[in-house]
Amino acid sequence: MSEMAETSANVKEEAEGEKDEKYLIFSILGRQYAFESRLIGEIALFDAVYPLPLMPTCVLGVINRYSIPYALFDIGLLLFKTPSPCGKVLVLKDNIDRIAFLIDDVTGIADIPQGELLDAERGNETDDLTEAISASFNWNGEDVFVLDIRRILAHVTGTGT
Secondary structure, three states, rough: OOOHHHHHHHHHHHHHHHOEEEEEEEOOEEEEEEEEHHHEEEEEEEEOOEHHHHHHHHEEEEEEEEOOOEEEEEEHHHHHHHOOOOOOEEOOOOOOEEEEEEEEEEEEEEEEHHHHOHHHHHHHHOOOOHHHHHEEEEEEOEEEEEEHHHHHHHHHHOOOO
């Protein structure tokens, strides 16, 4: 895109008051999920995991990324009580937390205007894991659920949201 066209697109975006956010879309047990791409540090192939005692079942243990330990979460176990296949690992940036998520595969990257995000409805049950989902959007004819890292951590640690 030329510099002039890019500037024009940015002016139009600001005029409409809607900002696009880039999302990394990935699959877990056949469903589509997303994180804001600015949160992602890297995507790696699944390697060795070192179990930790006394952790919730969805925390598989730690993985070693460049001599730094990251807690590895299995969202399949967290949301569906079904283990995810050991495909890839999505590692968050260090400034977020030292956390990684087991995913099946990366599906794509999408620019989604904030106006197209649909807020997730909250359940009333204390074990309702819709708390882990902050919003959703439609991408290529499929519903994609935006996961909220802080809500996942609060659920796993039992501290609430």
